[in-house]
Amino acid sequence: MTESLAITKFSDLANPARFLSLTGRIIPWLAGLTLCLFAIGLYLSFTTEGDYQQGDTVRIMYVHVPAAWLSMMCYTVMALSAIGTLVWRHPLADVSHKAAAPLGAAFTLIALATGSLWGKPMWGTWWVWDARLTSVFILFLMYLGLIALNRAMDDPSKAARVSAVFILVGFVNIPIIKFSVEWWNTLHQPASVVRLDGPTIDPEFLTPLLVMAVAFTLLFFTLHLMAMRNEIWRRRVGAQRRLAARMASREA
Amino acid sequence: MSHGFYIGLSYAVSALIVAVLIGWVWWDGKARQKELAELERAGVRRRSSAPAGEAQ
Amino acid sequence: MMALLLRDLKLSVRAGGGALIGVLFFMTVVAVIPFGVGPDLNLLSRIGPAIVWIGALLSALLGLDRLFQTEREDGSLDLILMQEHPLVLTVLVKCLAHWLANCLPLVIASPLLGLFMNMSEVAIGAVALTLLVGSPALTFIGAVGAAVAVALPRGGLLVSILVLPLAVPVLIFGVSASYAAVEDPAPFMPPFLILSAITLFFAVIGPLGAALALRNAGD
Numbered sequence: 312m313t314e315s316l317a318i319t320k321f322s323d324l325a326n327p328a329r330f331l332s333l334t335g336r337i338i339p340w341l342a343g344l345t346l347c348l349f350a351i352g353l354y355l356s357f358t359t360e361g362d363y364q365q366g367d368t369v370r371i372m373y374v375h376v377p378a379a380w381l382s383m384m385c386y387t388v389m390a391l392s393a394i395g396t397l398v399w400r401h402p403l404a405d406v407s408h409k410a411a412a413p414l415g416a417a418f419t420l421i422a423l424a425t426g427s428l429w430g431k432p433m434w435g436t437w438w439v440w441d442a443r444l445t446s447v448f449i450l451f452l453m454y455l456g457l458i459a460l461n462r463a464m465d466d467p468s469k470a471a472r473v474s475a476v477f478i479l480v481g482f483v484n485i486p487i488i489k490f491s492v493e494w495w496n497t498l499h500q501p502a503s504v505v506r507l508d509g510p511t512i513d514p515e516f517l518t519p520l521l522v523m524a525v526a527f528t529l530l531f532f533t534l535h536l537m538a539m540r541n542e543i544w545r546r547r548v549g550a551q552r553r554l555a556a557r558m559a560s561r562e563a
Numbered sequence: 564m565s566h567g568f569y570i571g572l573s574y575a576v577s578a579l580i581v582a583v584l585i586g587w588v589w590w591d592g593k594a595r596q597k598e599l600a601e602l603e604r605a606g607v608r609r610r611s612s613a614p615a616g617e618a619q
Numbered sequence: 620m621m622a623l624l625l626r627d628l629k630l631s632v633r634a635g636g637g638a639l640i641g642v643l644f645f646m647t648v649v650a651v652i653p654f655g656v657g658p659d660l661n662l663l664s665r666i667g668p669a670i671v672w673i674g675a676l677l678s679a680l681l682g683l684d685r686l687f688q689t690e691r692e693d694g695s696l697d698l699i700l701m702q703e704h705p706l707v708l709t710v711l712v713k714c715l716a717h718w719l720a721n722c723l724p725l726v727i728a729s730p731l732l733g734l735f736m737n738m739s740e741v742a743i744g745a746v747a748l749t750l751l752v753g754s755p756a757l758t759f760i761g762a763v764g765a766a767v768a769v770a771l772p773r774g775g776l777l778v779s780i781l782v783l784p785l786a787v788p789v790l791i792f793g794v795s796a797s798y799a800a801v802e803d804p805a806p807f808m809p810p811f812l813i814l815s816a817i818t819l820f821f822a823v824i825g826p827l828g829a830a831l832a833l834r835n836a837g838d
Contacts, residue, residue, distance in 0.1 A: 370570050374577045397831065417584045421577045428573040432566040449784045456781040463771050472835035473770045477781060480763050480828040484785050487817065491788035494810075495795065530581070537588045544595035551602050 327543050330403060334536045341533040348526035355519035371429040373519050377527040378422040379443075382450060385415035385531065389457075390482040393475035403539070405471030406546075408478060409461055410538035414531060416454035422447055442496035446489050453481050467546060623709065627716035642724045645678040649732045660737045667736030668746050668797035674732070675725050675750055676783075676790055679757045682721050684778045686713065686765035687833065696769070696833075706830040714755075714762050714826060722754040745800030745807070749814060753793040756818040759825025760785050766829040770836035788817055 356373035389411045395404030426444055427437050438444070457474055464470035652670050653663060663670075690696040699709055729750050733743035764778040771777065796810040 371573045374573060378577070397835070413587075414584065417580055421580050424576045424580070425573040428569050428576070432569050449787060452780075452784045456777070456784070459777055460767065460771075460781060463777055469770055469836065473767050473832055476828055476832040476835060477763065477767055480760075480824060481785065483824055484788075487788045487820075488784070491791045491813075494813075495791045534584060534588050537592060541588065541591045541595055544592070544599060548595060548598045548602065551599075555602070555605070 327402070327547075331540060331543060334540050338533060338536055338540075341529060341536070345526060345529040345533055348522060348529060352519055352522040352526045355522055359515055359519055369516060371425055372516065373523045375422060375425040375429060376520060377524040378418050378425065379447060380524060381527050381531055382415055382419040382422050382447060384528070385411055385418060386450065386454075386478075386482065386485070388535070389415065389478050393478040393482075396471055396475040397479070402468075405468060405475075406539050406542045407535070408475060409467075409471060410542050411535055412454055412457045412461065414534055414538065416451065416458060418527075418531070419447060419451040419454055423451060440496070442489075442493045445496070446492045449488055449492070450485070457481075467549075624712050624716050627713055628720055639724075641678045641682055641721050642728050644681055645674050645725050645728060646732065648674040648677055649735065664737040664739070664742075667733060667738040668742055668801075669794050670736060671729050671732050671746050672750070672790060672794050672797070675722075675729065675754065676757060676786060678725060679722055679754055680761060680779050680782060680786075682717075683758070683761035683765050683782070684768045686717055686762060687769050688765070691769050700833065706833065707826045710762060710766075710826040710829045710833070711822070714758050714829075717762075718755050718758045722758055726750045726754060739801060742797060742801045745797045749793045749796045749811065752811070752818060753789050753814050756789045756814075756821040756825075757786055759818075759821040760789075762825045763828040763832060766832035766836065769833065789814070789821075792817060 352373070356370055389408040392404040392408035392411070395401040396408065423444070426447070430439055430444075431437050457477065460474050460477060461470050464473065649670055652666075656662060656666070687696060690699060700706065702709070726747060729747050730743050733746055738746070761778075761782050764782040767781065768778045792810045792814040796807060796814055799807045799810055
């Protein structure tokens with residue numbers, strides 16, 4: 312009895328029409344909040360003092376680090392949605408992880424590009440096979456592979472289920488990849504690259520960093536909701552086109 | 564030591580990627596809405612006005 | 620289960636030498652490298668283990684997308700899905716058969732290629748040993764890709780793109796164990812044991828993921 316109640320609640324939540332009306336109300340607020348936070352964050356990140364060691368380049372951190380965090384958070388969101396797809400067959404979960412993949416790829420690209428631009432003045436090269444950069448790069452490849460996988464299949468629900476399996480396998484693998492890349496890095500490279508990270512970060516930098524991180528997170532959720540809405544519309548268009556074609560053939 | 568070029572470039576690249584992303588999502592939404600409106604005009608209604616069970 | 624193993628083995632031996640093609644591809648990849656980097660024997664012996672490992676990785680992926688594809692084409696995949704044995708076990712057996720037929724020849728061929736690369740005897744032995752331990756992991760992780768490929772209208776390249784990032788840990792520990800055997804300060808055992816652990820881990824994850832994907836890829 313309680314179980315069936317829970318199931319009806321879930322199907323309520325799965326109802327795309329209700330989801331659409333909800334997102335329609337939430338998105339403007341989220342977008343406004345994101346904009347405000349970005350304004351504050353950008354103001355803070357350009358007015359705070361530079362680091363005595365890294366100079367003004369520390370300002371790159373305010374975009375780089377939040378983007379890197381988000382690239383991981385996005386994969387976590389996708390993995391949770393993948394569980395939703397496989398366990399509950401929740402249609403919104405299908406839509407969610409499909410919509411998140413391009414966003415994750417974009418944030419990972421930002422992290423990679425800014426990391427490379429940070430590396431040039433700091434280390435003297437555009438690219439270092441540093442443990443973090445390398446594992447983020449592998450993550451980027453995984454995002455692109457998932458997008459390609461989603462594109463390659465015609466049936467959306469089958470594509471969602473198959474790519475959900477792959478997302479979960481990848482999610483289990485990410486810690487192993489991270490660990491192995493770190494091992495490989497310490498093996499091949501003397502630890503000469505000292506970076507500003509870890510818990511000893513100055514509170515001077517922490518405030519803008521946190522504001523920017525929250526701003527980026529909200530940006531992600533805004534775009535994610537919008538992309539999910541687009542995906543639902545796309546499926547609805549497809550369904551109605553099929554319906555129209557069937558009716559036309561019946562008339563003929 | 565100031566590296567205005569790199570800082571500016573990294574902010575610009577991030578802004579560009581975010582702008583492309585927002586533009587893509589926005590444009591995609593507009594295109595889908597237009598398609599839905601066209602279908603509506605062509606007289607294709609949704610199968611049922613009952614809300615449940617469209618995707619499954 | 621034994622019957623399935625034998626059937627798969629027989630099929631892959633009879634089906635026009637898939638294993639032979641894998642070994643040939645392996646030899647070709649390794650043989651092409653000296654033309655790229657030059658015939659400097661010292662350099663070749665230094666990068667030799669890495670080259671042999673990368674060649675083995677690529678050729679192990681080569682035949683993988685066929686793992687379930689033939690079954691799908693002749694319809695026996697549905698039978699496999701419907702039978703009473705747990706699907707995970709069936710997938711595991713199929714992986715083992717694939718490994719015996721396609722990866723074991725690569726392991727056997729690797730000492731010969733090590734000679735071409737001017738590697739020392741210890742290095743050759745280490746590469747063969749790490750390949751023996753590490754290549755099942757490639758098969759298991761590739762099985763997920765192969766199961767995904769069943770759902771694709773055209774698999775092939777996409778499967779390699781999906782699987783290669785996941786195979787990075789195997790490559791890292793395989794190559795570093797081989798190097799550790801030759802270069803003095805680094806101990807051989809830790810990377811080798813981690814490699815074995817990764818293989819065992821993938822022996823669980825791979826068939827599970829592949830079985831899940833097969834169930835979902837069916838219509």
